[in-house]
Amino acid sequence: MSDTKRLKEQILAISGVNPRKCMKCGKCSGACPAYDEMEYHPHQFVAMVEDGRIDQLLASDSLWMCLSCFACVERCPRQVEPAHLIEGVRLALIRQQNQNHLHAEDIPPKLNDALPQQAIVSAYRKYSK
Amino acid sequence: MQVNEKEFKPLIVAFCCNWCSYAGADLSGTNRLNYPANVKIIRVPCSCRVNPMFVLRAFQRGADGVILCGCHPGDCHYTTGNYYTRRRMTLLFSMLDYLGIERDRTRVEWVSAAEGAKFAATMNDFVATVTRLGENKRLEDLRCKKQ
Amino acid sequence: MQRIGVFVCWCGSNIAATVDVKQVAETLKSEPGVVFAADYQYMCSEAGQNLIKDAIRDHKLTGVVICSCSPRMHEATFRKTAAAAGLNPYMVEIANIREQCSWIHKDKAVATEKAIILGRAAIAKVHLNAPLTPGESPVTKRALVIGGGIAGIQTALDIAEAGFPVDIVEKQPTIGGKMAQLDKTFPTLDCAACILTPKMVDAAQHENIHIYAYSEVEEVKGFVGNFSVTIRKKARMVDPVKCTGCGLCTEKCPMKKVPNEFNLGMNNRSAIYIPFAQAVPKVATIDPAYCIKMKTGKCGLCSTVCEAGAIDYTQQDELVEEQYGAIVVATGYNPIKLDQFDEFAYAQSPDVITSLEFERLTNAAGPTAGTLLRPSDGKHPHTIVFVQCVGSRCDGGKGKSYCSKICCMYTAKHAMLTREKYPDTDVYVFYIDVRTPGKNFDEFYRRAVEEYGVHYIKGMVGKVAPQADGTLLVQGSDLIENRQLRLNADLVVLAAAIEPDASARPLATKLTASMDTNDFFTEAHPKLRPVESPTAGIFLSGACQGPKDIPETVSQASAAAAKVIGLLVKDKLKGNPCVAHSNEMMCNGCSSCEKVCPYGAITYVDKEFRMPDRTTAIRRVASVNPAVCQGCGACTVACPSGAMDLNGFSNSQIMAEVDAICK
């Protein structure tokens, strides 16, 4: 099996998403509040994973822009769950050695008095392994 | 009957529904697709006409294998008949298996009127399977044995 | 003991080349009961048939076995031959020694041996055959059409034109259905009322048509050719004979705040009302949920002003029973409710409307007299966004998995008409796919784009956000431009999926007609019998069978009418005699057979029996209606006692074949 294929299968397995269910209506991207921040948009994640163009996604900042707000999951008419797929791609990256997006040492300078613990815990959970 | 004593030729009874599988069998004839002559077909209006009694009767009288063929689920001429067949035969076959009777002696296959090739292939395969099993001993009635 | 004749066909060399036909005839001649055996080159030829006929007469045959090609080929031929010689046609059995023997085997010895066995099986069966006569049942030459929309009206008109009486049962106070609510029709843009209302009038005035408006089907008994239907005529509180439809009562009625369902609640009507000007019958109806007199006992104004004296507050529902030979279902569709899709803010803003509401907003008889105005403030909208596939093509629980089929075209129509009438409006259509298969349909859609400048955007709307300034911020994707569009719209129109009318499921139960999981009626065969239900005598017209536009609905309506006419012209229906029958002495009355019967052919009766000890007992026993039974045999296996058996394929016949084969 090629690396791309293996990567794709890994992403599909951990996300539980079947991109073939997508009918390319674009409602996910129509609903997405992070759209403008993203180079690749939710519907493109679905299409590109299906198509095996995963390297481009892994290299893109779009990975870190998804807010996991589940608007796309809620509204997708085909129950594709794009946010879960994006998480799958994100995990495919950060589960690799030295690919953490957020490092413990980066955190102290970002702190301020009002910042709730929750923000630190969740960002750390979300962006690192 | 003049059968070579050494070579075991199983007797197969095939129940075929009139609308799909019997027509499928006709089609395999039309296309000259061979299958062994020891397959004998009984025409029934629908696979759901086949009573478990008939299956047992065939074994009793000396059949070595019994196969039911019907329209594919969803295509039944009577809309729902084969769905009942499916449940009944699943349970019957499971019971035979539970009693230790070789599970490969019974089969249900869905064959449409267009599937002449499938009909022939199915029969060839079934005959081969039953030939491997040998004579039906576990559901035989000694009184019905040929002398 | 039967006197059986065996006839072995050569079929030229088709059989004779691989099967020793002489040996087959000879061997079978010594089977018990066989008194005659012959072989011939072409048994189906005239000479061959004469051979059979002569043998039947000369040898006083009571049963005939033909060893030939498949019964699917010539069973009917040989049955006719037997009948011509005075033998009951069901005393003929075919042994298939061509398709299932000579054509698949090469070794002559093997094929001959098999042919003999197949012949024996047929002989064994014939021994147990009994003469069968197809049952006959009379046909009531009257049809019932359930639903008075364009489908029901067209079917009724066609049947009536052929000379048969037809009744239409419509649950609303008027016939007309959904089409009466539409403004224009695609792709010709002729006005819906202009083409529908004449048909409504035709139906009302046709001597062969009787309309039961404001009525519902209560109960259906019987079977093809002989249905007995109870119709509930709901109380209108108005005598339809006396009412002249002058409308004075509706003007004088003091209760004027009733949401007008004809305009989808976008304006109000009075408690006594006539749904619309061209209603048929044009008779007033009192809405008891709002009528002051009905609720408090005081008022009675309508009665005072009615010169015809048609108002009757004491009127009760009335049940009538009618006999029919055929029933046509034409119960139509409705747009789905949109509570599951409030990302489009339908519940949050009055300016988010459905396409059917849009029809009323552009209809001259609608709440705005045909001027397109926003429901919220009555202002003219300048930017309109249409959203396609709202609830259609949805997987999972929220919407419908199917394509609603009509939305692409009516949206193109709405967009085009808007641009034509109000050139200062910007019109956007968000679509997933534009589906326009149909005569002149794609051309129509292209005209909307090319001539009328409608903006078609490939993509779906993700959210509609009502703004403080009264506009609607529509956020959706533009997949071609790879951008997220945000449009400030004045009006958003949702193409809601359509679903079968809620009355369809209970009706299907009454009719024992089958439905799919979406509650659309199932056709007997999707290609070969598309306008018939699998239940004999029940026919399907219009959107009750699946989403359809008007041209398709009318075609199907006429097709259903043709099928009904084909049934009603017959004086008697001849059945297939190979039907199930129940031995009453053995029947347990357990209902197993009834449950598996796909045709509702089995009913139960309580019958008095003389018992062996000279007492009498009432027992519940199954009774098969031979006119409805199609002979599948599902019941025979469901029956634990073996009381249920099948003519022509009886338990003993099949077992005799098994025995003969296994001998």
Add this chain to the structure above:
Amino acid sequence: MTYSYYPGCTLKNKARELDDYARRAAAKLGVTMEELPEWQCCGGVYPIAKDEIATKLSSVRALMAARDAGQDLLTLCSACHHVLKRVNHDLQTDEAVQTKVNNYLAPEQPYTGETKVIHYLEMLRDVVGFENLKKQVVNPLKGMKIAPYYGCLLLRPSAVLAMDDPENPAIMEDFIKAIGATPVAYPYRNECCGGYVAMEAPEYACKRCNAINASAASFGAEAIITACPLCMYNLRQNAADPLPVYYFTQLLARALGVEEDEA
């Protein structure tokens, strides 16, 4: 009515008021909140990946503790509620997760999602009842125009969270009415505030919060209420010209007359 209560880490620290007001109001309403002994952080985010087990265990421990106490599990922080509810749903529906979790924790009685997770707002609506709550209000917040802010965590995915209509919810609006104030309807009440990027990319979070804040203000809101400490932080810190933001429990306590410490 007695609940097992899961406060979560932020409520012990930066969001003490959210917890404190909730407890006071509950006492007034006759609801007992028994904080789970030795609860652990829920992790702050629901682990979406199908193969994540370890990150779900802390939630399962809390769920199991409530089950063993024979009580429903009450939550307050939106994030904790989201995580607990979804992990619980996994345990109810996903056999693989069920097996792995139970193998790992080896509890005396296997846990298969028996606990009912209920948010404080749901408790107010479904157990106390908003009509009943209204009767107990001593200090109605008359004339106050309040914008409810749901965010994303309480509502989606609705098939699992099942709190309210995900697109047109009413629970906070009804709550606002019950405490005597006027709810302000605005379309961004269920839009994400950008919580996860609040620390990393505050300028991005700003955009989201501005949109929400401005939308609420445009419809005449005078204040915003939330159930989430992170939303609260974001809306206060990362919106231009921010409206006052309150925890809904604070206004609840105020309406019930228990906002000020009695001691």
Add this chain to the structure above:
Amino acid sequence: MQEAMIRRAKELLADGTVNRVLGWQRGEFVYDVTPAVFASPDELDASFVYNDFCGANLSKYLVAESRKEGKVLAFLKPCDTYSLNQLTAEHRVVRENIYAIGLPCEGKADVEALKAAGAAGITGIADGGDTFTVHTLYGDQTVAKADALAERCANCKSKQCVTYDELLGENGAVQNSHRFDMVEQLENMTADERYAFWQGELSRCIRCNACRNACPACTCEKCVFDNPQSGIANTAPADSFEEKLFHIIRAFHVAGRCTDCGECSRVCPQHIPLHLLNRKFIKDINELYGPYQAGADVAARGPLTDFTFEDCEPSVVHERGVN
């Protein structure tokens, strides 16, 4: 319990609710009880009995009794109520003519097992929770229930009365039983072992028809085995085929309708575990078509008169288990 039952029966006879009582009659020995109909208080006093030997399922008698004049009082154990429901669903009884009193049941004793446990000269029995106290001519003896319960009671599926007009005592609940364990054991044997097992069991069949005659699902007006026209009528287990044919067809005829009351095995004089055939069907139905308990719900559609489009194919038999 017996006194309470007699008292209530007399009341119902007296107030005209019923005109006869279906219950158990004492026989020569205390464990020798037979179903009987009592028409008067005197008859009740004389011979009505209820004890831990009253295993017989009375519901089948209602097929005939409920068609007679007037209402009949029937005492039904939980098992029996399932059968009554099933018979009601199949229109075999006239439910309106039955006044059913549901009885709680903690399991009935198997007298053979008691004897095997050493009890001789049995004169009485009392339920002691986990034990039976057996009164004998030689004094009382305590036998653990685990050793003395009928198999069907040891693997009780339900202590809940599912239909009744009144209850004597508390209603129980559906049990989490291990009734399919033995079926599973058999399934896990090889085909040869299974064949040997059943050959050993079924070859003992003497075709006395007791199983059929006791079975509340076997109420056909005319049984196929008694009908020369059916093609399978026979009266003796002439050879191993006939033994199998009879039991397969019988199990198949009651498949989806058998409530697993265990009467077949209880009455078999040859101690053939016939319930294992019925349970195989029940287990298959539960596993393949979803849990179904015949008799639990009068309105339920039986699994063999029903289907789904997604049902498994018969080839599932070839794909699972041990060959």
